[in-house]
Amino acid sequence: MSMKTRVSAYTLSVALIWSSGALAQQKAEVLHWWTSAGESASVKVFADQFTKAGGTWVDNAIAGGANARTAGINRMVGGNPPTMMQFNTGKQFDELVSNDLVRDVDAQAKAGKWREIMPKPIVDATVREGKFFAVPVNIHGQNWMFYNTKIFADADLEPPKTFPELVESGEKLKAKGIIPIALGGQPNWEHNLFRAVVVGHGGADMFRQLYGTRKPDVLKSPKFKETVELFGKMRGLVDPGSPGRNWNDATALVITNKAAMHFNGDWAKGEFLAAGQSAGKEYGCTVVGQEPKLVIGGDVFVLPATKDKAALATQDKLVEVLLDPASQLEFNKKKGSIPVRMDVDVSSMDVCAQKSHAILKDPANQVESMEILSPPNFSGAMQDAVTQYWNNPNMSADAFIEKITSAMRDAG
Amino acid sequence: MDTISIRAPSMPSGGTKTQRRVKTRLPAAVALLPTALIVLVVYIGCMLWTVRLSFTSSTLLPKLDWVGLAQYSRLFANDRFLTSASNIVIFGALFISGCLVIGFLLAVFIDQNIRGEGLFRTVFLYPYSMSFVVTGVAWQWFLNPGLGLQKLVRDMGFESFTFDWLVNQRMAIYTIVVAGLWHGAGLTMAILLAGLRGVDKDLWKAAKVDGIPTWRVYTSVVLPLLRPMVVTAVVLLTTGVVKLYDLVVAMTLGGPGIATEVPAKFVMDHLFERNNIGLGTAAATIMLITVVSILAPWVYIRYVRPQGRHA
Known part of the structure; x- marks a missing residue:
């Protein structure tokens, strides 16, 4: 028996033992x-x-x-x-x-x-x-609103239940020198905020028509325009440092008592947890809207x-x-x-x-979430439209709706 | 960028000179073959493939149908692409001219045989060793109105001081230029300094004898001599302009809104995030056409013509 055969026999037996072990171990x-x-x-x-x-x-x-x-x-x-x-x-x-x-x-x-x-x-x-x-x-x-309980208690305000209420109490908080909404000013988070407003103020059906069936009829309804204008009013409720900010830095503003409210998915809880805060005590969570619908x-x-x-x-x-x-x-x-x-x-x-x-x-x-309803092609075009509207205070609701119409047409 | 001509080895039909030539050239040709193949298949092939796909309706996976110029008409109706195109022009013009001016001034400054030259050279060149991502993140912090410069000055007592270019739609692109200048000026300096060091000392002596002021020597004598270095710097800076992507992603993510979008980011987003291969490749093709139409005359003058003369 040459050295070579002995070596290969050895390798083979090792391989056999190893693989049978793997089988048993799954x-x-x-x-x-x-x-x-x-x-x-x-x-x-x-x-x-x-x-x-x-x-x-x-x-x-x-x-x-x-x-x-x-x-x-x-x-x-x-x-x-x-x-x-x-x-x-x-x-x-x-x-x-x-x-x-x-x-x-x-x-x-x-x-x-x-x-x-x-x-x-x-x-x-x-x-x-x-x-x-x-x-x-x-x-x-995805459409949770986290809020700082201390800020709301100090200002003698209740956490808002609807978006018109939110704009109202936001203005009051702003007058006190508090950032009403902490927003990570990157296009996808701006879009996430927009979706929270659509489902909260426009309702679940409007959300599904906009992101799911994508028929331009929904854009013509007065309710949609009202929703878009409400979203536009919220532009004044974020701080000037918002553009480009990471979402976790935005969460940190609520944790450190600088900002009152923050829209995000429930993964943001991890940030509060890491800062030693617990739900119901330092921060609260709620879904804003006439009827609380959760985008999942x-x-x-x-x-x-x-x-x-x-x-x-x-x-x-x-x-x-x-x-x-x-x-x-x-x-x-x-x-x-x-x-x-x-x-x-x-x-x-x-x-x-x-x-x-x-x-x-x-x-x-x-x-169901946008990721379930829309192809990336459409959600990307929507994101472009939302970020333009959000960052340009002079852009009218009609111009924004026009952009969504062309996004729908292009995405097919 | 250099062209290498490979002449096919002629048949060894006797004659010691030819044989020797074949013997020395053959290994070189064989060694270069893989590179030539890669250039042909990978670069040229992918370019043609990209152009072909821009005429299709491909979304997630490539599809070889034919939709004519539909993607291009969509592209030129897309305000994000139009903003990207105008941004790259603004960035390109300011970045290249700015780097050349600052780089030249820095090089002249160091060329005065100042003390601690090595230190200055390192300091000026150092930003270039940073990646664009690091550069972008650092400048984002520095220019953020709530964290950086504006807050610093306000904390010192100047309450009304405002410097919010980074979050201002009209000014944000210029912050990208500033970060780019900080990153690229040092390299231009190094290239031009090497050129300055190569200028014949006798020229300086002659100018002194004639009583020409130093600034005049720099502008009228030295600068023309530096032409090849300037060209090299411009080429290097131009490639930086075309591929501008990571700096924007790290600094503004194209925001506020779409104020700092650039073509490369448009292509990347549509190819890889939005499953829109057709539109993405159309944008890439437009970029290619632009680059080629700028580079072609220059390549012709510099490489094709002289070679033609020799042969």
Whole structure:
């Protein structure tokens, strides 16, 4: 026996032992973009649960959603996919489904009664051709208003319930030298504020017509013009340092008692938490509008298609872990979102999460997010229009509406 | 930017001279082959592909249909693109002329054989070692009315002092120019200083004998001699203008509103965020046409003509 054969025999046996070990251990490579402190703590909940269930979690975190998605999609197309991969709830994985690159999980969905325990907008955004092609894991509300309780108490004001009220109390706060609205003055946050006004003042149907069906009729209604003018009035309620500011710097203005109100998704809770503040005490959260409608999106995991039986078993195990009530609760506490399963008891979560859960109990209050309703082409054109209107106080509501009309026409 | 001509090795048909030439040229040609292929396939190929896609209705994935000039008519009706185009003209003109003037003055200053020359040279060149992202973030903080200069001066007691260019729609593009100048002037200085050091000492002596004032020597004698350095600097600065993207993203994200949008950002946003390949590639094609029409006469004069003369 030559040296060479002995070496290769050795390698082979090692390889065999190693791979059989991997089989028994159920190794799962998970690709996601949860890289901030709060986010990685939340994904660790899943990792720990999976390890407890006897698997090995290989964490592949790539900073930046677009980067992570590009990397993951390239690997799927190239035939070397991760075991599981994150997407946002919505249209991002449409083409993967139509190219048969991801596995349907409808069997698990039927067994777990997903259609009954999850809000309809989330189900609709995940189901393609009648089958679940992704596992939703959380619900983020995007149109929360966070407010500084001390500022409102000192000014003897109640947190506003509607947008006209908000403009009124905003003017009063401004007179006292307080920044009424802390805004991260980047186009996407300006657009997020606009959407909060549309759904809060214009209502859920207007929001769906504007971002979903995209028919110009909605733009002609007097109510829409009123909403746009109201949004225009709010331009005077932000401070001059707003343009270009990061969203977390805007949140910090509320934390440090400089600003009264801040519109953001519930992920902003992480900033308050990091500053040692708790919901209901130093800060409050509310949804502004005649009837509180919550614009919801979230995250899902897709399971890339594979023929490998061991990999399939690993994926099944992952699905179990993701939707296990205990890991749902722990994960969402850290993430700032709420469990995607409406049957989980949220009494141990913070007041904002409980409020969120209570609002979403009524299906009429569930409004699907722009990411679910609109193609990026249209939402991008909308963003351009909103940022121009917001930053140019001389631009009339009619000129803005004209811009939206052409955005609708171009995006088809 | 330099052109390398590769002459195909002629057949070794005897004759020691030819054989020797083939022997020395063949490895060079083989070594350059990959580069030539990459240039042809990657650069030229991608350019043609981009131009082709600009005539399609592609959204997320490339689609090879034909919609004629539809994307271009959309592009020129898009106020964001028009703002981007006028911004790049403003930025380009002010940035290049500003860098040349400041760079030349700095170079002349250092050329006076001042004490601590090395220190000054390092200080002036240092901004260039920063990435545009760092530059942009630093200037964003410095110019933010609530954090930077304006607040500093107000805190010193001048309550009415206002410097809000960064958040002012009409002035924001000039803050990008200022940050660009801070970043690029040092490099221009280094290039021109090298040129100044190469000026023949006898010229200076002759000018002294004739009693010509120093400033006059700089403008009438030295500056014309520096022409090649100025051209080099202009080319380097121009590439900086065309690819202007990261500075804007770090400093203003195109805001306030769309006041500081630039063409490269328009292309990037539409290709990668908005799933609008058709419109993005149309904008890229317009950029390409502009660059080519500016560069072509210069390339012709500098490279094509002299080579023609030699051959």
